[in-house]
Amino acid sequence: MSKLDFDVPAKGGFSFDLCKRNDMLMKKGVQPPSYRKTGTTIVGLIFQDGVILGADTRATEGPIVCDKNCEKIHYMAPNIYCCGAGTAADTEAVTDMVSSQLQLHRYHTGRESRVITALTLLKSHLFNYQGYVQAALVLGGVDVTGPHLHTIYPHGSTDTLPFATMGSGSLAAMAVFESKYHEGLTRDEGIKLVTEAICSGIFNDLGSGSNVDVCVITKGHKEYLRNHLLPNPRSYVSAKGFSFSKKTEVLLTKVTPLKEKVEIIQAGEAMEE
């Protein structure tokens, strides 16, 4: 083992070693790369039989839309789902991490996971990182104690609410909820209200857009409605195909579809080692 003659960074947590160098670069005019964020509208509401979560599907990198159809409703447990707003990497990583912790906990206890377990795991992680993990989450699920809906802020505080919105489009969605929410919503009313709130975010907030994802969780049953509504279809693709100017002599026309049809020959075993 050779002797290390430089400082090893402290174990765990963030290393702020490059801050000085970044400052110096910024002063010289070098722009830092912008984070891939989910400038977002995410909502949740509690209805008669459980919880409905909703999200838009736009991911932005500064002013550019980098993903037109990303998934913002993350799986936590069979009965718990979590919507994430903020830095995409942070929401993805933190929900994946807590999801695995919940799975191990289920093996350990032999019981269905509870929403407050996920809540406590998430909030303590986020508090630990003092807001540097920029994930704003809407956590919803149904467990033995009933339906629950929580919001979790990047610094680790939480709220327990009957209806909640987060993200840049949260005000537009909250305007819809505050005017139309009432207790005892049926499943269809709830889905309709969630869709309206997300659409309000999609059309009134620049950071949100594309499609609406919905997830309905009830006791013992969940429905992940991916792309439940597509209010922004591509309507300008010409059906005639590409046409050349009149002077061009077309010698050969060959149309290759962009998406290949993949035939699944055998349902392979996943992760067979």
Place this chain on the structure above:
Amino acid sequence: MNMVDSAQPFKTLLGPESDSQRTQYPYVTGTSVVGVKYKDGILMASDMGASYGSTLRYKSVERMKPIGKHSLLGASGEISDFQEILHYLDELILYDNMWDDGNSLGPKEVHSYLTRVMYNRRNKFNPFWNSLVLGGVKNGQKYLGTVSMIGVHFEDSHVATGFGNHLARPILREEWNENMSYEDGVKLLEKCMRVLLYRDRSAVNKIQIAKITEEGVTISRPYALKTFWEFNAFKNPTVGAEGSW
């Protein structure tokens, strides 16, 4: 006031900007104003609060005033600047009346005047710290426009200032239509003001609705909106989630 005096030494340290007091901060501010066009004219709503920083200092401030015969002006932002604008408009209307030629300034003209005033002040780095909503009817033509403190101005069927842009305009985009009756318009505005009351910290529950039609201006008496706080989850939020809040 003591606050202004203590700001003087800081301003002298600012270098080239120290000779004139140009950079401003709003002190007493009003929150959102929402305006919509309806069948017979314009409806505008605002609350009667004026905050001094984070204190709700004044609760009976009329932030909507009639201008001349044909217009109604609503303002959010610094109240003293609003009063100064009203003073300028008084003079404008006075000179207009002195012509005594049977013509009178309509909402379009007043809006244009306000735009010029706001933009010119902004160019001198001494803005009127307001967002204005100007509505009116003249010769059957309805007009609803807005001017911001930097001079951005436009005309639309429904406008809002401040928080109203984020909370009220999404509702108006969905539910406004061309031929609303007076009752429908008031209900729609009340819906917007209620959401603002729930979600804007500087809102107070004392609103006025102003109406302007060909006949003239009516500003309602102040009244309070009904609010609902009885959701079960609000009454007992942490049942089943001990330790959360």
